[in-house]
Amino acid sequence: MASLENPPLDPAATLRDAVRAIEATHRRIAVVADAAGMLIGTLTDGDIRRGLLRGLTLEDGVASAMNAAPTTAHAASERSYLLELLVNRGFESLPLVDAQGRYVAVVSRYDLGPAGSAGAPVEARSAIALAVIMAGGEGQRLRPMTETLPKPMVDIGGMPLIERIVRSLIAAGVPQLRIAVNYLHHVIEQHLGDGSALGGRIDYLREKTKLGTAGALSLLTDRPDGPVLVMNGDVVTSFDCNALQRYHAEQEAMVTVAAMEYRVDIPYGVIQSDGACVTGLMEKPSQRFLCNAGIYMLSPEALERIPPDRAFNMTDLIETCLAAGQKVCIFPLHEYWADIGTPKDLADARLALLKLT
Structure with missing residues (x-):
């Protein structure tokens, strides 16, 4: 055992x-x-x-x-x-x-399960009930590339970015995927289909108008029976979605926000002051910030706070939950993460993936 x-x-x-x-x-x-x-x-x-x-x-x-x-x-x-x-x-x-x-x-627990063997496999199915990928953006900063190609379909390491995300979620055991689409949605739908070729199940949330980074969740027809992973379709990351789910459960949070660390190194001595008087000096300080990584875990109850048929962002949902006294937690990422917003971001991510693989 x-x-x-x-x-x-x-x-x-x-x-x-x-x-x-x-x-x-x-x-x-x-x-x-x-x-x-x-x-x-x-x-x-x-x-x-x-x-x-x-x-x-x-x-x-x-x-x-x-x-x-x-x-x-x-x-x-x-x-x-x-x-x-x-x-x-x-x-x-x-x-x-x-x-x-x-x-x-x-x-x-798996060692003590029915097989009782030391090599017992990890559970095949994730505790995440549903994953939703937000893939409706236009990617204007990547033009002209995105004039005929939605940003999630940009090639990263030999496959479209959104396919890379979908494959990772299916490999992690997430049973159902929804993809929120708007701009050039047919390109994404034709490439991924219903997900069966990748070993999963994909349905689409088609936005008639842009609903923001959370509004498309109001298009879900049934309330999930477990936590919901939401992530932007322009993120490249090696994070473990099941680790996020376990952390979310341990914290008993309504919303958990994945965050990446961003440091700003100031190359000068900084003067601390009170009016015209110097109170101290800091030599070339480094400031640390935790930034929104565009990845979230939601308890099913959080979906009830998303209004239908209007633009609503994840920041709006978080502020709504905080105003109601509900718990919102941070999941700090130590894994690789990149947001594909500009041609430089894309080039950097392609180079990073070459080094990671």
């Missing part, structure tokens, strides 16, 4: 090392142990992202975001006990230790 696929990290490891360890196995956890094998702590994807929100970087040590008092179980525990512990605590995985507290292995 347990597995040695999760070798422990050294206490000197970085958060980047922890990300790699988490991504290397379906157990979604990194374990830290000392030279004697004693368990020191654990890290999950959520631990790392919450650390990033506190200003940490992936070059910081694992201790900066680690859970130093994780729930553990004895390696000789019965299968039924381990499964009950995981379910009752809401954990995907937990470390197993021996009587002296030395790390032995990690066990997950």
